[in-house]
């Protein structure tokens with residue numbers, strides 16, 4: 170379990186730009202070291218804001234897009250192409266603008282796909298895809314993700330792991346169906362904590378004053394079922410990327426000198 174690091178940026182836009190630059194560098198380093206990289210994307214405004222900033226970055230094509238595996242931390246269980254799906258939004262923000270290898274882009278199933286409306290079957294299908302991509306030395310039957318990104322909800326949820334929900338308690342399966350999500354739509358697919366914690370690095374993104382309470386709770390009162398973001402950590406790094414508004418309620422010892 171890696172101790173959370175906190176980096177605070179002036180505002181939401183700068184946080185997205187700085188996080189995008191950080192992701193480019195992390196991918197380039199992984200590709201230089203191992204010939205490929207593996208990243209888990211998150212939905213939500215901050216996750217998509219990062220992707221949009223990356224699309225505009227002058228360093229964007231330092232990434233070898235054909236040698237990048239892209240996965241999702243969660244997905245809204247909606248029909249293919251629905252504008253509310255995380256993969257739809259990721260494609261609009263970045264993926265349609267870069268030459269990714271379609272075989273290495275791994276969206277979670279839509280509700281009108283191969284598994285039909287059976288969200289548990291769709292979750293099991295994604296778990297099988299992850300297991301097939303895992304190497305022998307990998308943890309939890311998922312690939313050794315270089316970076317797994319997570320937006321943080323105002324209730325401290327990450328992915329589609331909501332406080333006190335069954336999916337948040339799952340300790341065996343790597344992917345589950347989620348019903349009755351407090352954040353619409355109600356039905357989702359989500360990685361679980363065993364899958365999240367198999368990542369080398371976990372980056373949590375939060376901007377805006379509506380996240381200040383969640384950030385302070387998650388970083389000071391660990392209890393992953395009550396505050397799921399507190400249970401999201403990487404094997405070698407856990408990084409909280411915030412803007413000043415989201416950091417405003419952090420205890421002083423956790424609030425570093427505000428970065429640019």
Ligand SMILES: O=C(O)[C@H](O)[C@@H](O)[C@H](O)[C@H](O)COP(=O)(O)O
Nearest residue numbers: 212213214215320321322327328
């Ligand atoms: O499918 C989703 O909605 C996301 O994966 C979800 O976990 C999101 O990241 C958080 O709710 C934060 O969303 P915002 O960044 O929009 O606040």
